Every structure is written in structure tokens, then in C-alpha cells.
Amino acid sequence: MNQKPVETLLPGKEPVEEDVDQRTEKKSSERDNTSELSGTEETPSTDPAKETPAEVEEEDRKAGGGGEPPVDWFEPLEDDDDDADSASRNDPEEESLAGESERSESVGGSEKTIKKMYQPKMPRGKRSHPDEGWVEWPALGQGWKRKEVVRRSGSSIGQKDVYYLSPRGDRVRSKVELATVMNLDVSKFEYKTGTFYDGEAPPPRVRHRIKRKIRERSSSESSFMEHGEGAETPDSLHRLTPSLGSKGVQSNQTNLSSSTTFGTSNRNEDPPGEHKIRLPPPSSSKPLPFPSINGEIGKEDSTLICARCSVSFTGTWYDKQRKRPFCPSCWASSKSREHPMIRFRKWIPCGQCVGCHNTVNCGQCANCKHGMQSPDTRKRLCRKRRCICPIRKESGSGSFIHQKSYSDIPDTFDDSMSYQSEVTDSQQPSLKSSDTENFSVNIDMEDEDELSTDDDDDWHKKRKRRSCGECKACLCRKDCGACDFCIDKPKFGGSNKKRQKCRLRQCQRQAMRHLLPFQMGQGEYGADGSGLPGRPRPHYTYSRKSSLKKNKGPHFDLDATDNEDDDCNFQPMNWSSSDGNVRDNQSMQQLNDLDFGVRNGMSDRVPHISNHNSSQPDQQKRWDAERSHAQRHAKEEEEDELPMITQIFSLADNSAGSGMDMDNQLIKLLHSLRSSVLPILWYAIMVEGPQLQLIQCSKQSSMTDTMVLIDPGFCYQVTVQKQPLLPTHPLYDSYPARLTSVTEVVNLLLGLEKYAVCQGLPPKQPLPDKDPIILERASTCDFLVKKNVSICIHCRALRGL
């Protein structure tokens, strides 16, 4: 059966789902497949890591199952081999295959996918052209096209996503979207296959495909295979992936030597063909009634009664909670999805110890005898060949908790782990069967360590590196609903083009800068945004070194890299949108805030201009600069004739001590203001604090330098040219102390329009024409005076008027 590797491999590579009927419609893709498959099939035989042809055949046998019912197209063993090969050498063929992989996204590329899975470490190939791979799909109507894309990396590698393309060019990703685009009832449309059905919906498919393992490569694994033991190697025994078990189940029917892993005495109960369920490894760890005794394993094939169907069976199959015995059939039927989160960690033998180097079964130990005498397909590793790696023992003290990995482990993980435990209970006396949790974590941790330096780990980190998980933005779970990214989201009625996380939720430390809720800092912080929080934009080489260098500005050491103080440095920021309703723009006041924010704190209503020395030239120049700056921006806005809504916000440093609820209340008010008509050219923005600010953006307004600041408690303050009005200002007497509604805000804004800014006092002595006019103000200047009054009484008093 090994003479025709193509035939034996093909079934294993067949996508388990549908596709049979589809293939006729994918002729073009199949043509590609033909040539690529030839490359695929050759991989095992050309694998230099295989020592002998016999070993290659052994692998083929395992992979192909010798004509057994189709197995999953993710053949872990092959994958392992290939991975091992990848780890131990640079396989030129692999490179060529990578190229093939790049072309294998379209329909019918399933077979090719097997190759893709073999090279998850390969850098992502060139993305296929969006126009490629589409197949006319008349089932949906004239002009519709369909395309299948196989995920090329990640833990869901190999998974197929189906897309449809409407005649109008709408790209549909799901049934929901399809319903939207077609505006038809698609309830009888099977999205995956692209067909309509009559009557009852087709029964849910039993997915043969398991979650693929990925990132499962290690040199130790490779070296292990070099022992030439094929299926009998500790490696195979140590596999956790159920798919391997399936392989074992399938292959054991034709080849005892390959029936190594975890088949059970009742494996024949596996449903055949389409309904054949890949069974998990048998359980033997806590709280099984047949734990290892003195390292002995072999009680597993005792008779149990299935808690579901009452059928007696042999083995140690339990439900996923491991509380009740489940026969394999019920176990399988209880699994709609196999270990979605499992990374298929392995116990990876060191490959160096005496046990690992021993390639000959002693034939005397209990495990050897068990293998020879028991029909149980589980082949247990000869005790003389167990890994006795001292490193493993040193680290096997039960202190392996690896929170992240462990937290990812679903309850179903036990099923896999039990097998691991079965193998290692005796191997690792310190790990009792009751140490299931630690044990499972142990494995994961160990694997993490093993793989910590490979690209795979990099991949994982890469995917996760945009979130520190600690900053307030990361902890925030609620979308603001107002930023451009939120607006883009379908749930907010957007077109889902940007597909980015809410700007307020972008990690303040690790998100790319352009995703952070500011861009205004560009001018203030330098064109490259140096000094701003967040990661610099990538240059697609992801060589952060050069980028981070730029990040070290003089004002802030916000190389966010991991500065725990980042939050404290968080600056007011804004975001932009190209969607029209929210537009990238600059708040003049906000720009000024960069300098004066601290002095302008909500809690401080004491004027910072404490005396008439405010007339000092530097003070006046600063004001002038502010005014000039603000007016310049206002002019730009007006020239653009586009509504300006600048949002500035930070979840960092909630100095008011209010919780997220209060923040949210403030955001709600912001939203209400945004959806309301405010007095002309008043805009609501959110800034650090958080603080809601109402700003007048028109230089034509007498309130151009006036802001209303609302804190999370809805208390407000009015500032003019960054200086707060004294609490004694009569304005405050006319309005409630807290602005809790749009109406109250609007009333205040309307009231402000009745005021003008105190003009202060002109210099006593006329200055040369070219000199700037320096105004003086009293320390108690009202700033805002009625429009028919140009100078407040305090300034007048200062001059003795």
C-alpha cells in the first residue's frame, strides 16, 4: 500500500468538508493542484531527515492510512516530520513549496493546503491578488463569484474561509453579509458550500478536521525522529494531538506497528467514513478509576458503562469533564469541535539521554509486553527507552504554571492531557496522576520553552504584541462608538473597511501610533511623532530598532516599549476620520492645551494670572502665539468648509478618580452633544482626564478663546485663553453647577455668546508701531465681560479708571 504514495496521501489531504461537489466547479484550480500535489507527495520521500526508505514508508503509511477512510488533511505526523525537517535543515524543496503555497488560496487549493501547514514558519507569502481565485457562482445569480481561501498560518491554519463577490463588487464574508448584500432570504443557503437546499437544512457536518496544530516544531522533535523509530518513537507516543490518534486508529488496522498511539479496544466503534470521529486519547489521569499503579499502565481496557447510552465498553473514555464514562461514540458525538484552543503541545523528549538514545525495545518490560499481547492499539513506549532527561526532572517539580497558556486550555484539554499523562506517569514519578493541571501546564510550558526562539513563537508574539493587557485602554472593553474606527464597524453602521479597534482601546504602549487617538501631536512632537506614545508605524520589516530610536523625543520618553509610566505621560490626543462626519482636524484650544493643561486643571479655579505682571511681554507673546495658532487652525477649518469634530481623549490618568462608569457617562454626554445641534461652531471633544471640552472654533466668534470644560462629575469650568474664570464670575450664577444634559450645555453656550473677552488695558505709553501691543490685565480680571463692556471692572480699577 505504500507503493502509491499519491493515492495514499491524497485522501488524507482531502478537505474533510464538502468540496466533492465543488471540485467539478474548480477545474482551473485543480489543474494547479495536480502539479503541486506532486511536490507535496515527494516531500516525505525526499526528506533527508528520514534515514531509510522504510521509515519514509512508515510515515506515509501513517499519513495516508493505507486507503483508510479520509483522514484529516492536517496530518500532524507529516506536519511534525516536516516541521522537524524545517527545524533541522533548510529544505530547498520547502522553499519551492512556499511559492506554491502562495498560489494556493483559491478554490480547490485544499490539497495544497497541506503544504502550507507544513511551513507555518515561512514568512507569509505574497498575498494573492484580490481578483484571483474567484469562480463564477451562478447559484447566487448572474455575476456572483465565489472563492475559498485557506488560512495559511496561525492556529487555525488550513481552515477555509469562503467569500463571495457580488456583481457589484461587494465582498461577502459571511452569511449575514450575504443576506445584507443580496437583500434576500438566505436561510436556505448553505454558505460554506454555496448551494441552496430544499426542505430541511442539511445535517451539520461532522468535521473530521481537527484543530490543526501549528507552531509545533522543534529540533528535539527532529532529532527524535532521527532515531528512526517511526511510529514507535517516543515522539509518537507523546503526541497530544487527537488527529494523531486518529491516524493511529486508522493505520493500526493495517499495520500494527503504526497503531501506536491511543486507539482503544473499542476503536472499531468509530463511525466509518464521513461520520468517523477522530477520537481523543484515552483518559488515565485524574480522576480516572484506573490510575497508574506503580508506574504500571494497562488497566485502561476495563469495562465501563457509558453514562449516556449505557452501552458497556472497554477503555477509559470519559466525558470532557472527566466525571462520567463515555463510550467513544458518545464521546465523539459530544464533541462538535475538538480542542479549539489546544496547541497540541508535545512532550518532547530530550533526544540526548540514555533513554532517548535507546532505539531497541527491551521486550521484557510491562509496556513491551502490553504492546505485544494486548489488542489495545496504544503502543506504550518501552520503559528502557523513556526520556530520562535530567533537565526535565529538574523542572518537573510542579512549578510549571504558565498562566497564559493554562488559561487558554479548555476543559476538553484534559482529554489530550490524559494521554500525555498516560505516557508519562511512569516516566515522571513525581507527577502523579492527580497532578493533571500542573502536568498539562508543564507540557505547555515546556513546549513554550522549547520553541521560544523559533519563528513560530515570534509569530505568536507578533500577533499579540499590540496589547500590553495592562493599560487602561487595553482594559477598556467598550467601544466609544464615536471614533473613526468605531464608526467603521458594522455594528455602528460602518462599512468595515478600517477594521481597527476603537481608538480609545488601542494599547497605549504597544499599539501602532497611527491607531492611537491622536495625530495632532505630529506637529508638536515632530513629524515622526517622536515622543508620542505607542509604537511607531512599521516599515514592514518590523525592525523596531530604527523606529524606536525616533521615538525618543526630548519631552517624553514614551518609547512605549514598555515603560510602565506610559500612562502618566499620556497626552491629549485626537483622532481623525476620513468618513466625512468626523474629520481629521485640529482643535486650536487643544493644541494650546499641550502646554497649559496642567495649569488648567479642573480642580483649580484660582486664576493663574495672579497679578498684573501678566502683562509681561512673554506672557502676552504666549497668548498671542496661542491666538495666532488657534486662529490659523480655525481658518484652515473654515476654508475646508467641513465640519470639524476633533476628539481628544485619553483613558489614562483619571485624576478625578472616577471610574470607568463615570467616564462612560461623560462619553454619553459627548455622544449626545455630537448628535445635537450646538450653537454655531461649538464642538465637543474629549481630552485627557477624561474631560469633555466644548470649544469655539471660529475666530469670528467672541468666544474663540473660550472653552467649557466638563469633568466626569459634570462639574464645569469656563476658561478664556487658558485661564479659568474666577469662581466668583457672575456667569456661574446663571447656570447650574453641573452640566448634565445637552440642554444645560447649550444654554451655557448661548449664554457665553453674550460675553466678550475683556480687552485689558492698553499700554500707558504709546509704543512704536512695530512693537507688539501689550495689554495688561488685573489679576482678578473677569476675562469675560458683557459685549457692551470692553474692559472688566477689575482691569479698570487697576488703571484707576
Place this chain on the structure above:
DNA sequence: GCCAACGTTGGC
């Protein structure tokens, strides 16, 4: 160099 767009992948 920026950024809109979107392929892709993780997670529920």
C-alpha cells in the same frame, strides 16, 4: 512616508 483598504487570523 502615510494611510485606506482588506486579507487574514484569533476568538467566541
Place this chain on the structure above:
DNA sequence: GCCAACGTTGGC
């Protein structure tokens, strides 16, 4: 099945 959102690409 669907959504969220990360990372990359190509156009500008």
C-alpha cells in the same frame, strides 16, 4: 458562523 481586529499592501 460570525465578529473583532491585526498586519500588510499598494496607491498616493
